[in-house]
Each structure stands twice: as C-alpha cells, then as structure tokens.
Amino acid sequence: MKRLPHALVVGLGLQALSSLVFLLLFLEGKDHGFTPGWEMVTNGIDAAAHALVAAGAFQLARCLAGRPAVGAKIVAIAQLALLAMVAFWLSVQLWDHTSPDDPIWRLFVAARYLNALLWLAAAVGFALVAAPLGLAIAPPVIAAVGIPLPAVERALYGNIHSENLAFTLQMVPYIVVSLLMLAAAWSRRAQVVAVAAPDPAEAFMRAGKALWLRVISALSLAGFMFLVGMARSPDLMGLLRAVMMLAPLLDAFALVLFARAVIALARTSLAPWLLTTGAAFALAATGMMANRIVQLYQLFYGHHDGGFLDAASRDPVFGGFTDQMVPLIAATGIALVLVSIGRLARERNAEDIRENVVIRTGVFVGLIVGSQLMLHFIGGGSMSSPGVAVFLLLAIAGATLYALSIAAKLCQQGAELVARDPAGLPAAKVIST
Secondary structure (H helix, E strand, O other): OOOOOHHHHHHHHHHHHHHHHHHHHHHHOHHHOOOHHHHHHHHHHHHHHHHHHHHHHHHHHHHOOOHHHHHHHHHHHHHHHHHHHHHHHHHHHHHOOOOOOOHHHHHHHHHHHHHHHHHHHHHHHHHHHOOOHHHHHHHHHHHHHHOOOHHHHHHHHOOOOOHHHHHHHHHHHHHHHHHHHHHHHHOOHHHOOOOOOOOHHHHHHHHHHHHHHHHHHHHHHHHHHHHHHHHOOHHHHHHHHHHHHHHHHHHHHHHHHHHHHHHHHHOOOOOHHHHHHHHHHHHHHHHHHHHHHHHHHHHHHOOOOOOHHHHHHHOOOOOOHHHHHHHHHHHHHHHHHHHHHHHHHHHOOOHHHHHHHHHHHHHHHHHHHHHHHHHHHHHOOOOOOHHHHHHHHHHHHHHHHHHHHHHHHHHHHHHHHHHHOOOOOOOOOOOOO
8 A cells, every 4th residue: 555645545545435334324223313422423424434545645646647547637636525514414414404395405316416427426536547457347336236326225225124134234234435545546566656755844834733723723612602601791692602613614624624634744754654544633633623513503503492501401412422522533533643743753763852752742632631621520510519610611711721721832833843864864873983
C-alpha cells in the first residue's frame, strides 16, 4: 500500500466498515430500530469515508496519467457528491413529520436515484483506474445490480418477505464494491509516480490555527452558558439557543480545517498511516457533529409539549451518548497527531522536545477524559446542589480549553521542529577516541 495515497486506502476501508456496521446494527437492533447515538456514529463514518476517498482520489489523479487519471478524478467528484448526500440525509430529519404528499418526499425519492447513480459513477471511475480487465468490469456491474435504482430495487427485493434477508442483500454490495475499488486502485500501484509533498511546517501551523479556532468556539459557548446561568433571565434564552447552534457549526468548521491540514501532513513521510487515521477520527467527529446540530435544531425550534429545559432533560443530545462520543472521537484524532509529533522529535534526535511532547500529550488525554467523566456525572442526575453543577461546568470548560490550547501549541512546536531541520537529517555524533 506504500505507493497508493494513504487517504484513499483508509477511506475505502472505512467505506466498507460503515456498511458492515450499519448492517450489523440493523440485524441486531430491536424491532430493526437504531438508537440516535449509533445512527450518529454511522453517519460520522460515512462522512469520513467519502471525504478521505475524495482526497485520496484527487491525489491519485496527480500521480497517474491518461485514462487512470481521468478515472480517479471521476471517483473524487462522485465521492464529494456522496458526501453532500450524507448532509442531505441528515437534513431530511427536519421533515420527519411531513405528509407523504409534501414536495420534500419527492425530493427524497429523487435523492435515492441520485445516490445509486453516484455509486455507479464512482465504480466506473475505478474501472478506468483498474489495470486487469476483470477488476475493470466487476465494480460497475456489481454497483449497477447490487446498488440499483429504486425502481429496480423494488423489482429485485419486493417479493422477499424476510426483512433481514432483504436488507442484507441491499447492504452487502456496498461492502463488496468498496473492496473491489480498493483492489482496482491497488492494481495500478506500479504506475503511480511520486509528486511533490506539501510543506509539513505549514501544515502543522494550519492544524494549530484550526485548534485555536476550536478554543474560540468552546470559549464562546462556555461564556454564554455561564452568563445565562448567572443571570437566570428568560430573555437570554433565545440568545443561548443561537449560540448553542453556532458554536457546534464553528467547531465542525475548525475540525474540517484540522483534518485538511492533517491529510496534507499524511502526504509527507511523517507517520502517514498514523496521521491519516487521525484525520479519519476528526472527520468522523465532524459528521457526528453535523447530526448533533440537526438534533439541536429540532430541540430548540421544533414542537415540544414542555418548555426548553424540559425538552433538554429528555433529549439524548445533552449529557448522553452524543456529548460523550463526539469530543472523545475528536480528541482521539488530535491525540494521534500529537503522537506523530513525538515520533518526529525522536527521529530528529530531539530527546528534550520528545519528552515534553509525551508529557503534554498525556495531560491532553487526561483533561479530555476527565472532563467527559465530569459531564457524565452531571448528566447522571446525581447533582444535589446547583452550585456544584455550575462549578463542574466551569471545570469542564476550563479543562477543555486548556487541553485544546496544549494541542495547538504542540502543533506549532511540530512546525518549529520541521523548520529547524527540513530535510530530517540525523544529528551528527562526535565520538572521541
């Protein structure tokens, strides 16, 4: 896999994994239902997979020439469109209670046709990339038959009475096509040529700036929540709702910028597999955060029998699976980047910097885990005093801000380390005789 773009390999692997997880959850789910948390996880994996495959396909197009390069560009465009489809499926949740005669449902049916056509386009793109004839034919054929248009799907699976069997037959082709796409790219590895890698120092700086943007997002949300909590004014509730909608949007945008910088870093020789995995975690957290934004919109501006606080107490968005998983997944992606900085310091024989990076990475992980434990304690409903709850909320906000500032400073330190020794030459040692 060394000749292929790492983002393409990891993305196609996630694409197959996402379909497999979705299938297993359906088969194991009670009454074939999905909890909001697990549905959010699959949406996050989908978003990360399509984004990584698109980035890897664009890189592959630059490393190839002729027909394979054209095929890689088709793959990249189709994957970006599939990423947009994930956003569409999330936004459809806002119209859950509309009538089947509403125009949104006609748009929903049209989107299902478009989804099948985009998978077919991606399969055709990999067919152009593939070297053997068998690998060139298999992906489009399986995509056309296994991921058919809705009208064809009804003809194929409409007479199957077992819901589990019908859903399995629908999902398995996604897994097979993803693996065949990876095989098609692998068959062209001998023709892949090296291209100029981005400047790692600049990429580290961009990653650090993205983390500072996350600090601003967390600080704004914590500040407004503290203001509303101290004032206890109903007039500020509308402003708090707006801030709680804007803060995740800003946080998601910062994570996208961070993942983009990490993908650029993965194109260098600085622990590419580790960095690509870190980007995958960051992108998955972004997809989950988009799902969370939709839930927040439904909570704040939907129709509820009780008030705002009553709805918040019943909704899993607050203090439940969502609040626990999204920060931990995002922090895992950041931690992997920090580990790569420690490896970089070791390779450059900067032992003092490596020890500092290791210690501060441990502090980062401890702060994130500790803040989530405190959040779980608050969400458990065991708070007997509002003062204790406010204190813990302030502690969570402080720990999160400090952890993100540590990560941002370490990214800047990684940029300084690369700039000090751009070629990565081993340090000379003087041996006395």
